[in-house]
Amino acid sequence: MTTDTMLEVRDIKRDYELPGGFMKPKKTLHAVKGVSFKLERGKTLAIVGESGCGKSTLARMITFIDEPTSGDLIIDGKKMDTRPGHLTSDMRQKVQIIFQNPYGSLNPRQKIGDVLGEPLAINTDLSAAERRNRATEMLIKVGLGPEHYNRYPHMFSGGQRQRIAIARALMMNPKLLVLDEPVSALDLSVQAQVLNLLADLQDEFNLTYVFISHDLSVVRYIADEVMVMYFGEAVEYGTRDEVFSNPKHEYTQTLFKATPKADVESIRARIAAKKAASAA
Amino acid sequence: MSLLQIDNLTVEFETSTGWFRAVDGVSIKVDKAEVLAIVGESGSGKSVSMLAVMGLLPATAKITADRMLFEGQDIQKLSGSERRKLIGKDIAMIFQEPIASLNPCFTVGFQIEEVLRIHLGLDKKARRARAIELFKLVGLPNAEERLNAFPHQMSGGQCQRVMIAIAIACDPKLLIADEPTTALDVTIQKQILDLIMDLQARTGMGLIMITHDMGVVAETADRVVVQYKGRKMEEADVLSLFENPQSNYTKALLAALPENATGDRLTTVSAFFDGNPEPAPSASATGANA
Numbered sequence: 021m022t023t024d025t026m027l028e029v030r031d032i033k034r035d036y037e038l039p040g041g042f043m044k045p046k047k048t049l050h051a052v053k054g055v056s057f058k059l060e061r062g063k064t065l066a067i068v069g070e071s072g073c074g075k076s077t078l079a080r081m082i083t084f085i086d087e088p089t090s091g092d093l094i095i096d097g098k099k100m101d102t103r104p105g106h107l108t109s110d111m112r113q114k115v116q117i118i119f120q121n122p123y124g125s126l127n128p129r130q131k132i133g134d135v136l137g138e139p140l141a142i143n144t145d146l147s148a149a150e151r152r153n154r155a156t157e158m159l160i161k162v163g164l165g166p167e168h169y170n171r172y173p174h175m176f177s178g179g180q181r182q183r184i185a186i187a188r189a190l191m192m193n194p195k196l197l198v199l200d201e202p203v204s205a206l207d208l209s210v211q212a213q214v215l216n217l218l219a220d221l222q223d224e225f226n227l228t229y230v231f232i233s234h235d236l237s238v239v240r241y242i243a244d245e246v247m248v249m250y251f252g253e254a255v256e257y258g259t260r261d262e263v264f265s266n267p268k269h270e271y272t273q274t275l276f277k278a279t280p281k282a283d284v285e286s287i288r289a290r291i292a293a294k295k296a297a298s299a300a
Numbered sequence: 301m302s303l304l305q306i307d308n309l310t311v312e313f314e315t316s317t318g319w320f321r322a323v324d325g326v327s328i329k330v331d332k333a334e335v336l337a338i339v340g341e342s343g344s345g346k347s348v349s350m351l352a353v354m355g356l357l358p359a360t361a362k363i364t365a366d367r368m369l370f371e372g373q374d375i376q377k378l379s380g381s382e383r384r385k386l387i388g389k390d391i392a393m394i395f396q397e398p399i400a401s402l403n404p405c406f407t408v409g410f411q412i413e414e415v416l417r418i419h420l421g422l423d424k425k426a427r428r429a430r431a432i433e434l435f436k437l438v439g440l441p442n443a444e445e446r447l448n449a450f451p452h453q454m455s456g457g458q459c460q461r462v463m464i465a466i467a468i469a470c471d472p473k474l475l476i477a478d479e480p481t482t483a484l485d486v487t488i489q490k491q492i493l494d495l496i497m498d499l500q501a502r503t504g505m506g507l508i509m510i511t512h513d514m515g516v517v518a519e520t521a522d523r524v525v526v527q528y529k530g531r532k533m534e535e536a537d538v539l540s541l542f543e544n545p546q547s548n549y550t551k552a553l554l555a556a557l558p559e560n561a562t563g564d565r566l567t568t569v570s571a572f573f574d575g576n577p578e579p580a581p582s583a584s585a586t587g588a589n590a
Contacts, residue, residue: 070485070486070487070488071485178342207341207342207512208341208512208514208553208556208557208569209341209552209553209556209568209569210341211556211558212556212558212566212567212568212569213568215558215566216565216566216568219564219565234485234486235486235558236486237515237557237558237559238558240558240559241558241559241561241566242558274487275486275487277490278486278487278489278490279486279515280489280490280493280513280515280516280518280519281515281518281519282514282515282517282518282542282554282557282559283518283542283559284539284542284543286518286519287518287538287539287542288539290518290519291538291539294501297501298501
């Protein structure tokens with residue numbers, strides 16, 4: 021089978037220099053310690069781990085926000101030159117990111133129409149009327165309406181704002197979307213709507229997702245492949261079914277054990293255990 | 301006699317467009333040694349109703365209730381100072397953001413000893429000893445040293461342990477935990493939930509667990525109240541709620557869980573409310589009110 025690889029990461033590393041002080045030597049923090057993976061076009065890779073494990077640093081490197089200390093980044097068959105000043109707008113358009121907090125990631129003083137029109141104004145020479153049309157089309161695509169064009173971010177709920185953030189990311193027709201905990205700030209019912217929207221958009225535009233999350237039930241639902249990170253290393257990497265049915269690393273097993281179970285059998289077991297404890 | 305009994309609680313806030321009803325005729329009952337979970341999305345009024353019990357709402361809020369009994373005593377009739385003696389001692393609360401709910405200007409030791417001084421009137425030596433004992437109880441290593449730490453020097457999980465230590469300092473009869481693990485990692489969430497449940501089992505205090513996470517409900521509660529837009533949708537013991545939910549809203553919430561997905565799209569809550577976006581309280585909830 022010829023694989024159509026969208027994203028390949030080879031032994032990528034990121035170190036941060038912590039400044040020293042008087043009588044205190046400089047320290048190097050290895051945030052990501054050599055991670056490699058390959059991701060096919062149209063598939064979803066979920067990256068799981070707790071805070072501080074380097075999953076967001078990895079996301080920042082894939083989206084060129086941060087420069088890797090070493091290692092290669094190959095997107096759509098081309099090796100990316102990530103040195104500052106060598107990034108072209110072409111490369112940047114292929115990869116977009118959606119952040120966790122939809123309240124922090126939209127400028128409160130910018131109307132939604134301008135949020136969506138800005139990427140076009142910077143990267144293309146479309147006329148204002150054409151930009152407006154494209155923005156309105158995108159609003160409808162993510163489940164909002166043309167009447168929302170002239171509103172400000174504070175007039176929207178969390179779920180709607182995340183839809184706007186998704187619309188903004190899609191304006192330049194990216195091929196790869198990095199989603200950094202896109203639903204963890206949302207209510208359960210809104211979370212389901214946004215996850216459905218992401219699945220619809222993936223089908224329509226053949227998008228490739230790198231989905232960062234700490235919620236294993238969401239990961240199980242959305243991912244094709246799963247990578248578990250722990251202290252900057254990928255301790256587990258495989259297809260969803262492999263990882264969920266047979267977790268190998270100790271940390272993955274701890275993670276599975278810690279996830280609350282909402283099925284009737286576990287509730288029954290818990291109540292029985294509690295009754296036994298109080299009778300004793 | 302129940303530990304806490306609230307009948308027909310309504311909380312309203314004045315807005316520019318008139319009075320907004322955040323809690324609408326909710327009745328809640330907790331017995332001794334019972335774990336009650338209140339579930340709902342943001343805006344369902346689950347936190348506001350408990351803040352009303354604690355008396356922590358701003359003076360602009362209009363709170364009415366037929367009865368608000370704690371151990372048979374009506375809290376509404378208490379004077380300010382009588383109420384302050386009760387709150388923090390017999391009724392204690394843990395909040396969602398552990399780092400934000402501790403005072404950054406004082407050491408955690410000072411903050412826990414403040415509770416012991418005001419409510420129990422212990423002297424300096426006894427306060428110190430009790431604080432160390434409490435820190436050990438909630439699983440903070442190096443308790444003696446930890447007392448001199450400031451909140452910013454601790455992680456989120458450790459801060460939540462400090463909050464729990466402060467809440468249980470005076471052996472409360474009722475503990476209200478408002479989303480105690482929402483801001484924490486899954487592995488830390490497990491540790492904190494285990495700690496709270498262990499303390500509850502050991503001391504036999506009543507526990508109200510406010511959450512939006514069905515997994516947390518399944519792992520902790522004896523009885524569950526489901527709230528939506530300020531109204532009680534359903535009340536049931538935990539097993540019947542998951543096995544045989546009565547109200548449409550509960551059914552919708554359970555169906556929206558990613559682990560219950562059938563096919564390649566999730567069921568959304570709005571799909572359940574087709575043509576009826578504002579679900580009426582179910583028969584079981586109204587029955588419980590009567």
